[in-house]
Amino acid sequence: MAIDRKKIIELMSKIDVLPDENGIIEGFNVYVNQLPTKFWNSFAERLTNKAENPDILQAKEYLLYNAAHECGYHTGYGIITSEEWNAVVAPMIEKVPEDILFGAYAVFTAWGWADAEIVELIPNERMVIRAYNYYESDIVKFGYSNKLSAYMIAGVSAAFMDLAYGGEYDPKGKPIGTFECKQIKGIETGDSYGEFVVTRAK
Amino acid sequence: MAQIIKNTLKYYHTFDPLTKRHYINGYQAVLHCHHYATLYTQLALDAGETELLQECARDAFREVLDTYFKDNPDIKTLSEKIDIAVQYYSLMGLGKMKVNFLGDYSGEVELLSSHIDSGWLRKWGPYDKPVNYISAGYIEAMFESVLGLPSGTFCAKEIQSIVMGSKTSIFKITRR
Numbered sequence: 001m002a003i004d005r006k007k008i009i010e011l012m013s014k015i016d017v018l019p020d021e022n023g024i025i026e027g028f029n030v031y032v033n034q035l036p037t038k039f040w041n042s043f044a045e046r047l048t049n050k051a052e053n054p055d056i057l058q059a060k061e062y063l064l065y066n067a068a069h070e071c072g073y074h075t076g077y078g079i080i081t082s083e084e085w086n087a088v089v090a091p092m093i094e095k096v097p098e099d100i101l102f103g104a105y106a107v108f109t110a111w112g113w114a115d116a117e118i119v120e121l122i123p124n125e126r127m128v129i130r131a132y133n134y135y136e137s138d139i140v141k142f143g144y145s146n147k148l149s150a151y152m153i154a155g156v157s158a159a160f161m162d163l164a165y166g167g168e169y170d171p172k173g174k175p176i177g178t179f180e181c182k183q184i185k186g187i188e189t190g191d192s193y194g195e196f197v198v199t200r201a202k
Numbered sequence: 203m204a205q206i207i208k209n210t211l212k213y214y215h216t217f218d219p220l221t222k223r224h225y226i227n228g229y230q231a232v233l234h235c236h237h238y239a240t241l242y243t244q245l246a247l248d249a250g251e252t253e254l255l256q257e258c259a260r261d262a263f264r265e266v267l268d269t270y271f272k273d274n275p276d277i278k279t280l281s282e283k284i285d286i287a288v289q290y291y292s293l294m295g296l297g298k299m300k301v302n303f304l305g306d307y308s309g310e311v312e313l314l315s316s317h318i319d320s321g322w323l324r325k326w327g328p329y330d331k332p333v334n335y336i337s338a339g340y341i342e343a344m345f346e347s348v349l350g351l352p353s354g355t356f357c358a359k360e361i362q363s364i365v366m367g368s369k370t371s372i373f374k375i376t377r378r
Contacts (some may be wrong), residue, residue: 012224013217017233022315023292023299030235031321033295037223039262039336043242044256048280059250067241075235112232115222133221135232 002094005106005117011088013109029078034056037135044048045139055106067182068155070164073176076159077169079107097164098123104160105129114153114194124165129157132193137187144190154181154196166173177201210282211289212274226293228273229351236321243318243333251333259339260346260353266290267347280304283348291340301339305343308376309360311341316371319364328367332360341373354378 004157013123025032044064051057079085081098089103098121105117114134121127136150158181166175178201185195209229216225224231246255267287270277277283284301291299297316303309313319338358343355353378362372 002307003373009222010219013219013222015282016213016215017295019292020211021298023295023297024315024317024320025295027297028235030233030237031295031324032232032233033239034224034226034231035294035296036266037232038265039258040232040234041256042241042262043246046254047245047249047251063241063245063248067238071235072237074237078235109222110217112217112222112224112230130317133223135223135230136331181212198218 002092002197003089003099003102004092005109006091007101008089008103009110010035012084012107013112016060020059021153026081027078028075030075037117037138040152041136041139044136045149048147048149065158066109066153068152069159069176070173072156072159073162073173074171075107076156076163079084080163083099092115101127101164104163108156108160113156116153117195125200127157127161127198129153129156129196131187131196134187137194140188145186145188147189148186149185150183150186150194151198154183155193157181157196157198210277211293212295212339227266227270229269229285231294236317236374237325239336240283240321240325242353243335246335247333256335256339256342257357259336260342260361262356263340264343264353266345269341271347280348284344287344287348288344289343291337296337298338299341301344304348304350304375308375309345309356311344311373312373313337313364313371316364320369329363329365331356331366332363332371333365334363334371337371340371341375343373 006165051060074145076103093098093099109115116131119128119130121182131153161179162175166178179198181196181198183196185191214227235330246252288299295317296313300312329352341358342356354373356374357378358375362368364371
């Protein structure tokens with residue numbers, strides 16, 4: 001494995017993301033924002049926690065997951081085609097698309113989404129991610145929740161597999177949903193890490 | 203790590219190598235894209251939870267602004283505080299705002315550019331109603347923070363919208 005995760009995180013985490021004169025941050029083929037994690041967490045948690053029944057909860061959770069799935073697909077593509085990627089990660093890539101996936105999780109970590117890495121990868125079939133520290137678990141300050149809540153990590157993980165094995169990138173996002181991800185462990189529910197399993201969508 | 207001073211807003215960015223988390227001026231921040239922000243907005247519209255989205259934005263941004271003013275006691279006047287809040291809005295990548303007026307009971311804010319509106323237009327095209335609840339929350343937080351009033355004192359309502367075809371967005375602010 002040629003991917004130097006530590007080096008990627010060190011270099012990519014130092015990038016200052018600053019706006020243009022119109023207060024807009026353009027980069028990685030998208031408009032970027034840098035908002036407090038509390039904003040994203042509070043909306044997701046308050047929205048899901050007030051669900052009146054399991055069906056409504058499931059629908060709301062799917063929409064949160066889907067937001068990340070679409071975001072991860074387009075931003076993920078923007079990342080792996082960016083100047084920064086070409087300068088730092090591309091020279092380390094030997095095996096495509098597997099090394100791209102490993103590199104993408106180093107960038108995922110550098111961006112502050114989660115300290116996450118691939119622990120199992122069966123090409124074009126299955127990927128298991130472990131997240132050792134992630135902001136979505138901050139919804140719990142004492143004790144444990146009974147609800148797995150890392151919708152963003154799950155959605156983006158499915159998106160990364162879509163990008164790797166779902167065919168050529170489509171700006172309209174047609175391959176989104178080729179893969180699906182299920183969170184099976186969570187720091188917020190008392191596990192020592194979050195775990196996410198990506199498989200082909202049924 | 204970087205410390206950049208542009209105009210008067212300080213920008214102090216750190217990355218914690220142990221937790222792999224980013225901090226800007228002490229608050230934890232994360233990079234996301236217009237897809238994520240607009241899909242959250244669409245979700246709020248579909249679920250009838252736009253007030254919740256606006257409230258979450260207000261609470262989160264209020265903490266950011268209050269902390270900044272507390273840590274920088276040299277920023278004293280109303281005008282200086284508004285200037286900082288306007289710059290903070292841009293620093294987060296949310297766009298560019300102009301405070302047309304601010305008072306104890308009302309106000310008006312204009313967005314000359316907007317992350318949410320530009321993102322929405324790029325993703326889905328024009329829409330038939332305003333969508334910028336995140337900025338509405340920011341504006342409420344700004345009014346309440348610079349005036350030192352409790353959270354929930356003001357209500358911001360978007361009455362003109364870029365996503366509906368206008369050149370700028372306008373928010374009317376009313377004391378509850």
